[in-house]
Amino acid sequence: MTATIALRPIGFVRGGRKEPFNDDWDSVTATIELDTDWLDADAIMGLDGFSHAVVLFRFHVTDPATIVTGARHPRNDPDLPLTGIFAQRGHYRPNLIGSTVCRVLGVEGTSVRVRGLDAIDGTPVIDIKPYMTAFAPRGEVFEPEWVDDVMSRYWKKPS
Amino acid sequence: MTATIALRPIGFVRGGRKEPFNDDWDSVTATIELDTDWLDADAIMGLDGFSHAVVLFRFHVTDPATIVTGARHPRNDPDLPLTGIFAQRGHYRPNLIGSTVCRVLGVEGTSVRVRGLDAIDGTPVIDIKPYMTAFAPRGEVFEPEWVDDVMSRYWKKPS
Numbered sequence: 001m002t003a004t005i006a007l008r009p010i011g012f013v014r015g016g017r018k019e020p021f022n023d024d025w026d027s028v029t030a031t032i033e034l035d036t037d038w039l040d041a042d043a044i045m046g047l048d049g050f051s052h053a054v055v056l057f058r059f060h061v062t063d064p065a066t067i068v069t070g071a072r073h074p075r076n077d078p079d080l081p082l083t084g085i086f087a088q089r090g091h092y093r094p095n096l097i098g099s100t101v102c103r104v105l106g107v108e109g110t111s112v113r114v115r116g117l118d119a120i121d122g123t124p125v126i127d128i129k130p131y132m133t134a135f136a137p138r139g140e141v142f143e144p145e146w147v148d149d150v151m152s153r154y155w156k157k158p159s
Numbered sequence: 160m161t162a163t164i165a166l167r168p169i170g171f172v173r174g175g176r177k178e179p180f181n182d183d184w185d186s187v188t189a190t191i192e193l194d195t196d197w198l199d200a201d202a203i204m205g206l207d208g209f210s211h212a213v214v215l216f217r218f219h220v221t222d223p224a225t226i227v228t229g230a231r232h233p234r235n236d237p238d239l240p241l242t243g244i245f246a247q248r249g250h251y252r253p254n255l256i257g258s259t260v261c262r263v264l265g266v267e268g269t270s271v272r273v274r275g276l277d278a279i280d281g282t283p284v285i286d287i288k289p290y291m292t293a294f295a296p297r298g299e300v301f302e303p304e305w306v307d308d309v310m311s312r313y314w315k316k317p318s
Binding site: 004005006007008009010026038039040042043044045046047049050051052053054056058069070071081082083084085086087088089093094095097099100101103116124126127128129130131132133134135136137138139140141142143144147151154155 | 164166167169197198199202203204205208209210211212215230240241242243244245246248256259260262288290292293294295296297306314
């Protein structure tokens with residue numbers, strides 16, 4: 001077996017939802033509080049010069065016994081095509097890491113206020129990166145049709 | 160100290176650059192080979208239905224002694240503003256995790272062929288996620304001026 005990689009959380013999500021619920025995430029605000037045992041306010045200096053950040057986090061309430069290493073139907077919906085775990089974004093994935101672009105509402109001391117982070121209260125945060133437009137996809141973007149079904153209510157409920 | 164998180168690489172980057180060089184990355188093609196000790200071709204079934212993927216990887220050649228936990232000038236350029244490590248994308252960051260959107264050129268067996276992945280030969284890969292347009296930033300996007308300087312040659316050399 002290949003060597004494991006050990007990570008230390010840089011902080012935790014505080015506030016926001018207490019339970020995962022995959023709908024209307026852009027209505028949720030929360031705070032990322034840095035772990036002040038090893039990080040201070042300097043670490044997020046200038047982050048509020050960016051509109052958005054990429055937050056990497058651990059799906060810490062997902063039962064490791066439910067991790068899918070092969071294929072499954074997204075959201076367990078048999079009407080959606082059988083799809084490899086690395087071709088979908090479900091939390092039940094090897095290494096249990098989420099990665100989400102959310103809005104940076106402000107920085108204060110060792111806290112970052114965010115909107116639209118799909119991680120619940122208490123979630124360990126592994127990294128924060130500024131969203132740079134240069135890191136958007138280069139070239140034509142396409143995706144399968146089933147993605148529309150799955151994502152239609154994820155950020156915002158249809159009015 | 161908070162508990163550490165143990166990750167197992169899902170595979171490795173093969174081919175592409177042997178050394179990091181922060182210029183013209185979109186000219187580089189490489190292959191992500193899944194670790195077949197625990198994953199098989201099912202895990203990437205359907206990934207080629209997406210134009211792009213988000214690849215999470217470990218900056219495995221970065222000397223941990225060089226990790227910045229506070230602020231520094233991007234690319235160590237004193238002309239650029241002093242900036243927190245979580246407001247820049249340098250590899251010398253806590254947890255040494257990179258996250259990049261690259262093009263999916265094709266899937267064959269347990270391999271994914273990619274273009275524009277800024278990770279060198281031998282890099283441990285932690286996750287692959289499909290790029291979904293719904294996961295792009297919601298709302299107005301802005302970033303500081305210094306980003307333009309840093310990123311101007313990153314993907315493509317000016318002609």
